[in-house]
Amino acid sequence: MSLTAKDVEEIMKLLESSSFDRLNLEVDGMKIELERSGAPARPRAAPATPDAPAAPAAPPVKAAAVLREEGLVEINAPLLGIFYRAPKPGEPPFVDVGSRVDTETVIGIVEVMKLMNSVAAGVTGEIVDIVGANGELVEHGEVLMLVRPEA
Amino acid sequence: MAIRRILIANRGEIAVRIIRTAHRLGIETVLAVSEADRDSLGAKQATRAVCIGPGRPTDSYLRVETIVQAALGTGCDAIHPGYGFLSERAALAQLCEDEGVIFIGPTAAQIDAVGDKLKARFHAEAANVPVVPGGPVDNLAEAQALAERIGAPLLVKAVGGGGGRGMKLVENLDDLAATLDMASAEAGAAFGDARVYLERYVSQGRHVEVQLLGDGAGKVIHLGERDCSVQRRYQKLIEETPAPALPDHARAAMHEAAVRFAQSLDYRGAGTVEFLYDVAREEFYFLEMNARIQVEHPVTEMVTGIDLIEQQIRIAQGDGLTLSQDDIRIDGAAVECRINAEDPKHDFRPSPGRVSKVLWPSGEGIRVDTHIVDGASIPPFYDSMVAKIIAHGPDRDTAMARLWKALNDTRIEGIATNVDFQAELLDDPDFVAGGVDTGWLGRRLAKVEI
Numbered sequence: 001m002s003l004t005a006k007d008v009e010e011i012m013k014l015l016e017s018s019s020f021d022r023l024n025l026e027v028d029g030m031k032i033e034l035e036r037s038g039a040p041a042r043p044r045a046a047p048a049t050p051d052a053p054a055a056p057a058a059p060p061v062k063a064a065a066v067l068r069e070e071g072l073v074e075i076n077a078p079l080l081g082i083f084y085r086a087p088k089p090g091e092p093p094f095v096d097v098g099s100r101v102d103t104e105t106v107i108g109i110v111e112v113m114k115l116m117n118s119v120a121a122g123v124t125g126e127i128v129d130i131v132g133a134n135g136e137l138v139e140h141g142e143v144l145m146l147v148r149p150e151a
Numbered sequence: 152m153a154i155r156r157i158l159i160a161n162r163g164e165i166a167v168r169i170i171r172t173a174h175r176l177g178i179e180t181v182l183a184v185s186e187a188d189r190d191s192l193g194a195k196q197a198t199r200a201v202c203i204g205p206g207r208p209t210d211s212y213l214r215v216e217t218i219v220q221a222a223l224g225t226g227c228d229a230i231h232p233g234y235g236f237l238s239e240r241a242a243l244a245q246l247c248e249d250e251g252v253i254f255i256g257p258t259a260a261q262i263d264a265v266g267d268k269l270k271a272r273f274h275a276e277a278a279n280v281p282v283v284p285g286g287p288v289d290n291l292a293e294a295q296a297l298a299e300r301i302g303a304p305l306l307v308k309a310v311g312g313g314g315g316r317g318m319k320l321v322e323n324l325d326d327l328a329a330t331l332d333m334a335s336a337e338a339g340a341a342f343g344d345a346r347v348y349l350e351r352y353v354s355q356g357r358h359v360e361v362q363l364l365g366d367g368a369g370k371v372i373h374l375g376e377r378d379c380s381v382q383r384r385y386q387k388l389i390e391e392t393p394a395p396a397l398p399d400h401a402r403a404a405m406h407e408a409a410v411r412f413a414q415s416l417d418y419r420g421a422g423t424v425e426f427l428y429d430v431a432r433e434e435f436y437f438l439e440m441n442a443r444i445q446v447e448h449p450v451t452e453m454v455t456g457i458d459l460i461e462q463q464i465r466i467a468q469g470d471g472l473t474l475s476q477d478d479i480r481i482d483g484a485a486v487e488c489r490i491n492a493e494d495p496k497h498d499f500r501p502s503p504g505r506v507s508k509v510l511w512p513s514g515e516g517i518r519v520d521t522h523i524v525d526g527a528s529i530p531p532f533y534d535s536m537v538a539k540i541i542a543h544g545p546d547r548d549t550a551m552a553r554l555w556k557a558l559n560d561t562r563i564e565g566i567a568t569n570v571d572f573q574a575e576l577l578d579d580p581d582f583v584a585g586g587v588d589t590g591w592l593g594r595r596l597a598k599v600e601i
Binding site for chain 2: 079113
């Protein structure tokens, strides 16, 4: 059995009409995570100029339900700041999709008022997705990358 | 420059309060939240919320650099610090000044000038604002001369003491020499510092404070006073305006002294000068200036009809102070009770947890400032205040009657609160008469325990 897009839509409606904030579902190696707004959701960065409106409020249920391979591990921002993927502008990123990391591998930098904080992977495995955008504000706890851990 | 987006560096009811005025003025809000406050009412109401760190304040709400980075990263042109947390840290105001972010409050230099008690006392004396008579003494002759000027009763205090430690009462000046010797010897033994100073003893004092607004260029107006004498362990519980049973000459003199003090600093924004009012002598002494919006600001708003948060924003964005002293009219009286998540039956121990159901009062003259709704959680990391219930009326009796009914209409389930305790206090004949001193509640509680 596998989940179709229609199934996911049905599940989202179920959550919306329920009193729960969050749903984790695992079916045949597929993992679906749904979060209602207000629950810690992956935020969008507001543009850094006051001319543009602040990011709109999240929809009732995250439209982009994260269809995620089972067993992936998140690397989260250890603090709020500006996320950089490379040591300096123009230089190659610390890691990319496919890079192999161990717990100590530096995967990026979070800048807080000109103070650079390096972020370690904290897990051994392979980077499979890069979620945090270079040069954008990331919140405390925001997902930066996904890692398929080594068994 | 018109402010278009404010980062609110605070939580709880004051975050909700600031959001309300900002949105009414068409200003967007970004609320900085800790992990523990992600689902708070403020986080839902703000245009956007950003998580700045874990629940403990030292890891989130007290991080100056993180707050300013959050403002810059979300395109905010101003920061409102609320009260508590970083509101009176010159470092935040300074970093804002350095980074070109508007700090909705006084300048870093002004925060610094009033933040230190000794500096503030110096500024008060320079502005001809009365301070508690007293001063340091090096020998008996000096002490006797000073004691004659202060008058009895007076206190001998250890320079190294504080918080009630290292104090001796002199009721008769004949006892001064003996008490001074003993106090000095004890201070040397207890604090490693034998220096002492003398201070007038106020046996019956009331806490009366004056609300101010300044434009930062020398224009300062007052919005009347508040009496905050009902306190438990220096925590205010009930605040009201006007201060009841206060001679008119003292009231007017306090208003003038407060304005004079703020003028001498070219004070910018909303601030409060606190006085100790000596009931027996009908005199008052400068205690300190609070360089921020205060918890109890709503009682002033109720009787003046002026939105103090709006005034803060307007002054901060450079509109100046559009109000003049003649625009300020005091209409009736207002009283506020602080509702805390604490259990008066068990020595007021904090009662964090989840509020299963809540019913707030409404009705003529009633205002409730709160962030608590059904299902709200009260994290253990922060202040226990969950709401302020304020009542306004054409006179003090009406305001009190409305507040008493409002407290009785309040239902909060899931946590212990002081709602019933507050209703009892409002019923107490001493409080009803008006003008209790700051020791009143402590004496009342001590009696109940016996």
